[in-house]
Amino acid sequence: QFSLFLAAQEHPNIMLTKAGIDNVRKGCTQYPLLQQSFAQVKDAADKAVEGKINIPVPKDGGGGPSHEQHKRNYQNVLACGVAYQISGDAKYASYVRDVLLGYAAQYEKWLVVHPKSKASNQAGRIFWQILNDCVWQVNVIQGYDMVYDAITPRDRKTIENKLFVPVLKFITENSKETFNRIHNHGTWAVAAVGLTGYVLNKPDYVEMALKGSDKSGKTGYLAQLDQLFSPDGYYTEGPYYQRYALLPFVIFAKAINQYQPERHIYEYRNKVLEKAINTSLQSTYSTGVFFPINDAIKDKTFESAELVYGVDLIYAEMGGKADLLDVAQKQGRVIVSDAGLKVAKDITEGKAKPFQYKSLIITDGAAGNEGGLAVLRSGSNNDQQCLVFKAASQGMGHGHFDRLNILYYDNGSEVFSDYGAARFINIESKNDGEYLPENKTWAKQTVAHNTLVVDKTSAFKANLNEAQSHYPEILYFKGDGEVQAVSAREDKAFPGVSMVRTSVLLHLPELTKALLVDVYKAESSAAHTYDLPFWYNGYVTDASFKINAFTDQLRPAGTKYGYEHLWMNSNDSVPGGSGYITVMNNKRFYTTHFAGGSVLNVKTVSLGANDPNYNLLNAKAFILSRSQSHDQTFISITESHGLVDAIAETTTGAKSTVSGLKVIKADRDGTSFSFEVQGKVYQLIMNYTDKNNFIQLIK
């Protein structure tokens, strides 16, 4: 047991601080971004204050009325807290007090197991799962901190004893399992408890938050910082959950830094928190959209609140660079806080620089040796080519069976995409807004990805425990020069099949855009069927072979591992095993030249079979396919070319300038092939056995 915090006498003391408040108040009239951000907060606060307080008995699942009302309540409490601090108007403080007293009057009467709770997650008391209760508390305690001085000691006592202390107990006792989980739900739990412990001056709870309920340090916030992030700051569940997980990490870190600066929490584990925020930003395409690997909602961008907190905090308190101001500008708001003040001020002073997107490899695993996520980029932020290569580990329960998957972006659009999660988030009529059954039967399966499927199954036969215990080996990475490349090996996903994939962004002097070159090699002593899907966006406008789409009947492409959800649209044998297919997408053309041995089929499929409840979105793929093959190499070169100007009705460059793809060698040790660009012959050689001379371009 340690002593009470000195700083605990001061309120507020988290994102807004007593020391900073005068400057923030002034900044709200000086710096446009802070001014607008406060105007939004104040607008929300005013709407709240004008409305009627509504604290319904918890009843509904995600997206339902009581769920949404409790969510609004915590947003209102936070907004009114900020509005009170900046404006000094007591009505906002009164609102917060009344809401909290309202909860205090009811909270202990509510069921300890929410009526809509599910076996998959520990129950909340306000929401269907404890996670949302913790999010609620993280927000509400900040609002309370901001109006603390405006509430009478008597009311504070009621609020603390009848609401916050029971919440602390509920999280640490009823939900002990979640509280001690090394998992993003655990982070929300420890942040809720830790922040509340600081504000209520209860060091015991802070200690539990930092070191787990037994205070041993095996669980809790610090153990989460140790184990949930790789040394590069990668969160194993992937960018979507990384972003989500960041918020409690960031807010709690800020509180720790305020109350116990001696912990040097920002420096912890070589500044892992700062790395996590930077890695999160680097896990977006130049439009700000997060790479949707694993369970991910696809429209999510770095504009989300978590990254607003993250960007403001690393810029203001961790020495972040001026290119973060570019992100802040795109976010269009700052946190009304000491950190937000600095960001808004520096933007006003013209310090912003374009965000520096990088080609990089982000290692996975607590020790950084469990594969990783590779990102290759080319071009300006306005027209960026971006290849994402997933050689990371499984990523726990939200992971997809997508070993060596690639995602490819160009021209502000997805070219080869990942389906993300099968979920209509917060739409009650769709499984209460939760993951749909098709998330498991479709979205997680291998065939839903741009990676090799062996014998129409999924990697690890879609067994999570099996998948979780293996990870790919990164063979090669080079993030600059004319041959940017990444290569990785996966030997365990399919029994008896060893796979190496090598993806390249190749810059040739004849072309303004890089070529995406992709070589997927599989070795096996047994015969297999190999399917390599390319999930494309747009419409097929040309092909070297005749695509004979089925005209009068569609049937599913299989019965399991996701194939049951695919309508088979065509299945054509390609003479000579090589050819091309051209897709028009967002006013540009993408021609994929391919070669895969002497007998190759190209199938086209569309998503939607065995979907009685219309839970699946539109998606289309072409699949390079070989059957009865032992060793197999698929080579493809995708050129981005041309321009469709729909307004002027002009089309240029609709034909690919690449031709003559010829395989020279494709065996276990290496792959080499040649192709022509505008009459000039190039040869690419990959030596899988020589890391020092892995790829060679011969001109």
Place this chain on the structure above:
Amino acid sequence: QFSLFLAAQEHPNIMLTKAGIDNVRKGCTQYPLLQQSFAQVKDAADKAVEGKINIPVPKDGGGGPSHEQHKRNYQNVLACGVAYQISGDAKYASYVRDVLLGYAAQYEKWLVVHPKSKASNQAGRIFWQILNDCVWQVNVIQGYDMVYDAITPRDRKTIENKLFVPVLKFITENSKETFNRIHNHGTWAVAAVGLTGYVLNKPDYVEMALKGSDKSGKTGYLAQLDQLFSPDGYYTEGPYYQRYALLPFVIFAKAINQYQPERHIYEYRNKVLEKAINTSLQSTYSTGVFFPINDAIKDKTFESAELVYGVDLIYAEMGGKADLLDVAQKQGRVIVSDAGLKVAKDITEGKAKPFQYKSLIITDGAAGNEGGLAVLRSGSNNDQQCLVFKAASQGMGHGHFDRLNILYYDNGSEVFSDYGAARFINIESKNDGEYLPENKTWAKQTVAHNTLVVDKTSAFKANLNEAQSHYPEILYFKGDGEVQAVSAREDKAFPGVSMVRTSVLLHLPELTKALLVDVYKAESSAAHTYDLPFWYNGYVTDASFKINAFTDQLRPAGTKYGYEHLWMNSNDSVPGGSGYITVMNNKRFYTTHFAGGSVLNVKTVSLGANDPNYNLLNAKAFILSRSQSHDQTFISITESHGLVDAIAETTTGAKSTVSGLKVIKADRDGTSFSFEVQGKVYQLIMNYTDKNNFIQLIK
């Protein structure tokens, strides 16, 4: 034969004039929009001058290399003409001269029938169809006019005698049929000939352009102005072709006004040209996209060059209002011309006002009595609801069999949409960029539209001549107030079936957005199958009944009239014949409540069957369906509600607030029904026999 034009001694004298040139030159440095517009032209001109002149022997179809090169050539000639006038730099004039001498050296050697010509259109000599030759000439002659004074008389003689005079002859003689057509191809032809006649001072050709090759006035420009537009300025082929047709009308009008102001061409037929331009703008949704009725490429907006000419000209020369400046700003450019100068100047001076979109009915037919296009609008330009009701006539060869079709927009998106044309314009691999066979088998058919299909056929059995000889009768139109409505009757589309459709934008005090109420009544003494499709965008998220999507096999929904292109996805009988279906589209929900008698089926379909060449785009519909019915009334109320915020992951208002749709009366004379909104009961009564009391809302 009349005398030579006085003004013909002056060059330039069309969009740029000798009298205006000094001011335009100055304006190019003073007014940002003109400055940018000139910078773009100059950039194109500089690229042209730096490049090599290339005049290929005509060879390819639309989108092919020689096609695109000849297109670039005319663009370059025009750009260099302007660049010469503004900058005075002789290199631009030399470029134009050299290109024209190049054409002059070859033109007469080229085949008089282009090798890629098709039976459907008269052949060009430079392009596959004469239309493109005329467009070429309209542009090139303007470029020539601008550099006229910089070319030696000797070179002018060569250019005129070896190129322009042969072109004049080719158009008026070899292509006489097109030249004398009352049709947009004819307009390009007369504009090409008329402009050339003015610039070359050949009044005979001008006279032919104005009054037809026999100068009788039965054809030619004036006859086209009389016959191609309705008194409201509607062009019977629809907004897409209206826009396209406008350019030659506008440019030729400007030339006539310069050379023969005594013709008062702007005043002609009650200012029909000005009306046509205004009607064209009113034929767009608030995003600027043209309503894609009939054969239309869907991405087309008022940013297209034709409307830049149109807007600049009516603003500067026909007394256009200040809200046109809003359109000009969105166009982002002006014509570098006397008119563009005025637009750019007035924008700089802050005179722009938001464009005034209107609810209006635009009559069709030369006498204005052949039906019309009704448009109902509600809300600001940022979030406009817009209902388009097509009660116009067939619209000639590009018309679709879509009697009483509706299109519905909201929130910047299509809610119920029209497929437009089946065409990948300018993409050579897709039927040389021309209309695809599916334009006829699919896009024109009735089932491709949001209108009634009887017995799975198409209106007029898809017979153009039959369709062209009948048009709907407009029964009622009211474009303001709480009940905006349009109603029309069509008795000839399906033998023995009389149809009346009434569509309403209904403003209720409980709702911020209007409700779309739609009542489709069919009468027949015989039993029929009635299908009413709603072609929706987005995803079905909810329904009052269980949708049982077919899981393991899809079959086409029929064998002809477009049904052969539909995969039948589900077919459910709806208990009681009424219910709702909710679609999520662009972050908003659209719930369609419907009632259609005691036994009603809802089918869902998706486009793509019998499409061996992948020529069709994605499209989905739900279809209200009755079989064995004599008289039939389909009532629907579509509510726009809720908000999905993907960044914040919040969803509000996912449930419709409309309920309890009850049919009170549905017979030949009238329809009445009631429904509830937030507990309040409303009743709508339609009296088809009483035009003075057509619709009543009872509260």
